[in-house]
Amino acid sequence: MNKRSTRVFTAKFAGGDQQQEHKLRADGREGLGGQMREVQVIGMAEVTCPADRASLRVSVSSIKESVNEVTESVTRRLDYILQALRQHFVTDADTSVRRFLHREADTYTMDVEVVVTFSSFETMEQICSILLEKLDKSVHVAAPQFYHSPGCLSQARERACESAVQNAQEKAFKIIGVLGIYSLGLPLLVREEETKEWRNEEDNGDKEQGLPLRFPHIPTVTVSSLVSVSYRAEP
Incomplete structure (x- = not known):
């Protein structure tokens, strides 16, 4: 029985939520050109929208x-x-x-x-x-x-997911640029790992400044999305 080795390359980027592990993997799956290499990244985004x-x-x-x-x-x-x-x-x-x-x-x-x-x-x-x-x-x-109407919330969730995927793609390009030996191919898998929503019902801005509240506050909803994306790494 032939054994294929698996190699894992790790790149870390400093700063905030970008301190995550990104992997370039030759996982032993063979295509027409031999082993398939993947770039696996995590992307996160938040979208805030006012009540409509x-x-x-x-x-x-x-x-x-x-x-x-x-x-x-x-x-x-x-x-x-x-x-x-x-x-x-x-x-x-x-x-x-x-x-x-x-x-x-x-x-x-x-x-x-x-x-x-x-x-x-x-x-x-x-x-x-x-x-x-x-x-x-x-x-x-x-x-x-x-x-918030259902349509407003649905659009916010879609925008958060789309932005998270875009951020993941930018990270993948950075990893490929650091290695300098591959080019980024088509995505192999896109998966939304986690979504969160929270409402900001009150505005304390005027209270903190000691001003009377004269206008009704329009609440906002913030939606966050966390996605994982795998890309093909091509020579």
């Missing part, structure tokens, strides 16, 4: 002595809210309305809540200004809730 959606709650309420009166009072303000949304091209699919009528002793109370999903934060700010200016204290506009 906001949910805004607008509510109106009225207390009257009859159902008709309380309904008319709330309906007038509700119609104005919905009209303002339509004028700013907010679709019905992004708007939901809830009504609740109840009686206490001799009076009737009606509460109406409008929940709107915005993809344009500028449009949301314009709507808030219009409603507060025109309806004043008769309307309550809550602080917006920002979040």
Whole structure:
């Protein structure tokens, strides 16, 4: 039985997460040209993206002595809210309305809540200004809730993985350049070893500077990807 030896060459690069072991291996697998040599590298990347959606709650309420009166009072303000949304091209699919009528002793109370999903934060700010200016204290506009849509998160994960693969390729070129006896061939195997995600919900920048918080903070999500890539090393 013939035995084929396996040789391992190691190159180390200083600095941060680049202090990892990279291998150039002649692993004994024979192709048309003899032994197949591989460069094995690790690549890592992080991508941070801000929230791309906001949910805004607008509510109106009225207390009257009859159902008709309380309904008319709330309906007038509700119609104005919905009209303002339509004028700013907010679709019905992004708007939901809830009504609740109840009686206490001799009076009737009606509460109406409008929940709107915005993809344009500028449009949301314009709507808030219009409603507060025109309806004043008769309307309550809550602080917006920002979040990431599934499509936004999916794109961030893809970008992180792609960047990690690119970083791995750059490392492989550096290793080949150091050795000077091979050229980098086609990738033989690409594998995503690990992914992580974490959210940054609060912004402490103004607090640390002793400034009052005036604007709602838009949270971000950071996605990291760790990949291992094997390349063919060609003479």
